[in-house]
Amino acid sequence: MEKTVLALVLLCITAAQGQSEHSEQASVNNITQLAHTKGGGSAANGIQLQDRRATGTTGEATGSQSTCQSDISEKLGAVTVKLEAVEARLSASESRAAEQSATLSELRRQIAEWAGRPQVAFSAALGQNGPTGPFNAETTLIYRLVFTNIGNAYNPSTGIFTAPVRGVYYFSFTARGSGSSHVGVRLFKNGQPMVTAYGAKSPEDEFTGANRVILQLEVGQQVYLRLFAHVSDNVNNYNTFSGFLLFSE
Structure with missing residues (x-):
């Protein structure tokens, strides 16, 4: 043009x-x-x-x-x-x-x-057949069969989760029992009870319980489960303990 x-x-x-x-x-x-x-x-x-x-x-x-x-x-x-x-x-x-x-x-x-954010997640089961408990005193449960342990914050030798970073975490657990006794498991944070899963006997002679919680943890604080009644498991791994980091602070 x-x-x-x-x-x-x-x-x-x-x-x-x-x-x-x-x-x-x-x-x-x-x-x-x-x-x-x-x-x-x-x-x-x-x-x-x-x-x-x-x-x-x-x-x-x-x-x-x-x-x-x-x-x-x-x-x-x-x-x-x-x-x-x-x-x-x-x-x-x-x-x-x-x-x-x-x-x-x-x-x-x-x-x-x-x-740059830390990645923390774990999930484990008791990994044993038959009943566990009841004991004369509350006993820390050790979930030895580890499915996932990203960040290695869960210790399968002690059953204790230790927070690697300050942040907000999500935890869940299940409990199953059988026989004449009830089932009872409680989640602790640094020695303080937080939530409980409890189950009474059912007509099928089996009982289960479950619970979940979101906790704000400082570095080094510990979360674990204690048995105050009894649980029973088999190869289906009914009794589990899981948790992961929602976000760090």
Whole structure:
């Protein structure tokens, strides 16, 4: 489009210059010819005639220039419209690119934040057949069959979970028993009882209990389960102890 406008401008300028030069040359030739003509009246008339011809030629050149200017203005207007459209699209593309860059930066920040967070989760079962308890005193249960122990915060030798970081944790446990006695397991936090799972005898001669709790722990605080009645298990692993870190503080 720009090349077309430039070509049109050059064509108009060339045409205008050609017409102007042709008009000037014709006037000079005619005046020279009339100078040799005898008779002042005839010469004056000839000069007036040539002036009118020169004026007509000049008018034609002026009209041609006006037409060229009109075409140039029209082409330039069209180019301006297209340039404005291109600028608008470019501005929209830059805005989208800025938004995508901001989104990418936020995702990278979140990934780095999550990558730096501690990961803590465990799940274990008693891992033995037959009954456990009752005992004369509450006894810490040791869940030796470990399914998951991410972060190694649970100790399968003692049955105790020790918080590796300050944060909020979720714990759950199940208890199952059979026979004539009831089942009872209690969750402790640093020696303080928190929640209990209790079950009485059922017609099927089996009883179960379960509970769950969310606790805020400081680094080094301990959570464990104590038996105050009895539990019974088999290969189905009914008695479990699980927990994980919800978020650190």
